[in-house]
Structure formats: C-alpha cells, structure tokens
Amino acid sequence: MMKSIKLPIRRVLNLSLWLMICFLSGTGALLYWRMPHGPEGRSLSVFGLSKHDLIELHAIFGLIFVGLIIAHLWLAWPWLKNAAAKKKLWPIFSGIIAGLALAGGIALAPLQTNANGANESSEQSDCEADAVAGHNNRNGNRSGLGPMRWQETHE
Incomplete structure (x- = not known):
C-alpha cells in the first residue's frame, strides 16, 4: 500500500x-x-x-x-x-x-449449569418473557416449565 x-x-x-x-x-x-x-x-x-x-x-x-x-x-x-x-x-x-x-x-469453554439444572434468575427471566410474549408450550401452559414449576419459582 x-x-x-x-x-x-x-x-x-x-x-x-x-x-x-x-x-x-x-x-x-x-x-x-x-x-x-x-x-x-x-x-x-x-x-x-x-x-x-x-x-x-x-x-x-x-x-x-x-x-x-x-x-x-x-x-x-x-x-x-x-x-x-x-x-x-x-x-x-x-x-x-x-x-x-x-x-x-x-x-469455546464448556457451559455449565448449577446443581438444580438451571440458573434460577435466568429461568425466571425466560418464564416472564414467555408470559409477556404470550408463548405457550405444547401442553398449553404459558411457560415452558409447566404450572407447578412456574409457581415454585415465583413464590
């Protein structure tokens, strides 16, 4: 050049x-x-x-x-x-x-989850985002976690 x-x-x-x-x-x-x-x-x-x-x-x-x-x-x-x-x-x-x-x-480091299989704060964020967006899973539940799991994470 x-x-x-x-x-x-x-x-x-x-x-x-x-x-x-x-x-x-x-x-x-x-x-x-x-x-x-x-x-x-x-x-x-x-x-x-x-x-x-x-x-x-x-x-x-x-x-x-x-x-x-x-x-x-x-x-x-x-x-x-x-x-x-x-x-x-x-x-x-x-x-x-x-x-x-x-x-x-x-x-390229391996991704890890905590002991219960998911990060609770991001799990709640994803649930709330799905609920706001109106996404339903195949069972018709608002979140991908199912009705019992949603209640457990938000109590």
Whole structure:
C-alpha cells in the first residue's frame, strides 16, 4: 500500500479504535453496574434502547472492534516486524497464537449449569418473557416449565 494512502487510513483506523473502546467501555460499565441483573432490568432503557438492545449493540461493536484490531495490526506489520520484534518473527507469532488461544479458550469453554439444572434468575427471566410474549408450550401452559414449576419459582 502506498505510504501517502496508508497514513490517512491509519489515522481514521486509530480514531475508530479509540471511539470503539470508549463505546465498549461505556456500554460495558452501564450494563454491569447500572442496569440490574435479572428480570428487574428488563423494564429499563437508555437512549430509547432496552437492556437487550444494549447487549446486542455491545456484542456487535465488540466484533467490529476485533476486525479493526486485525486491520490495525496488518497496517502496523512492518513496524511490528522491525521495531517490536527486532526482525525476529517468533515473538510476534507467539503473541498472536497466545492471544488467539486465550480468545478461543474463552469462547469455546464448556457451559455449565448449577446443581438444580438451571440458573434460577435466568429461568425466571425466560418464564416472564414467555408470559409477556404470550408463548405457550405444547401442553398449553404459558411457560415452558409447566404450572407447578412456574409457581415454585415465583413464590
């Protein structure tokens, strides 16, 4: 890529990365510290966006951020190769492999449930969401848990 084109692209990319990390930090802090966990958080909104909308935006922008990081590393490859690794490629590749292993290990970690088979707060949230949405299971019950289970979780 020509040097005259590369500099403006890198400037826009760096500004985009900065704005993206600020957005992700803001939405992450908002979701973690200000929006209640569980069903009580469903009725809240910020800037006209529900908690669910904010979670989706946070995830989408997180994926865009990963793409921007990859573009940033690609444009900085000559500097990484010459200055950061002193013309040895193994430190760069070992860092990339370690980062990918960390991300993959987290993304592919086995999912677990608690001792009774489900997380009670998410179970209640799903039941309430189904009841509000009017979803019925095959027995005609409002929730997927059945009438007895619904009462047990909401008493």
